[in-house]
Amino acid sequence: MVHAILSDLHGNLEALEAVLADLDRVKPASVVCLGDFVGYGASPNECIERLKPRLEEAVIGNHDLAAIGKLALRGFHEDAAAAARWTGAALTPGNRAWLESLPYDRTWRGARLVHATPRAPAAWRYVLSVRDALVEFGGFEERVCFIGHSHFPCAFDWEEGDAIFLRSDEITIEPGHRYLVTVGSVGQPRDGDPRACYALYDERAGVIRNMRLEYDVDGAMRRILAAGLPSFLAERLQWGE
Secondary structure (H helix, E strand, C coil), X not given: CEEEEECCCCCCHXXXXXXXXXXXXXCCCEEEECCCCCCCCCCHHHHHHHHHHHEEEECCCHHHHHHCCCCCCCCCCHHHHHHHHHHHHHCCHHHHHHHHHCCCEEEECCEEEXXXXXXXXXXXXXCCCHHHHHHXXXXXXXXXXXXXXXXXXXXXEXXXXXXXXXXXXXXXXXXXXXXXXXXXXXXXCCCCCCCEEEEEEECCCCEEXXXXXXXXHHXXXXXXXXXXXXXXXXXXXXXXX
């Protein structure tokens, strides 16, 4: 069975539509999202409403919490804080309530889902190195943990107390190993590739694949600018940074 794992939509409807079209082609057995449905982009309600009916599971991200007023903005970049305030005003009551209902983490089909880190989901730390990953492997018991947050698709492979960094578009789950997998961003890629990113998890074959899709970046940029959001939030989409 193949499952789709999305993360970090960040209110980018154009990117999400490209991913949803690809899901119609793939026809996964289930779809999950690792949070940050909103923030940065100008289509928070549309993104929630387009994706929510397809979801089997979802967890909350820090930008979701910030938009509903449950996370202080003092740690946010000025542009990100402006987007959070704009999003908070734009959210419908129903979408706000739905975001409030999401958990920090979830066990799903024998794997762990969390936006940031399994050891302390509400601390909003990043996993950017093997040292970081070794700490986080102590925070979950499942064989695979899927995270988002950094917008940088990669994985860490643990065996017998040590871990290695993997930067590959396809990862094979080996017997006796455990994996911490960072799923790339649908709506705000930051690995130098501006294409939308999501992951396919073939549960039976034990394979995780990164999927990259072209989308209407110019349209997403125009929407951000028309909403009066900071121009940098539009400009960075064309660079994937």
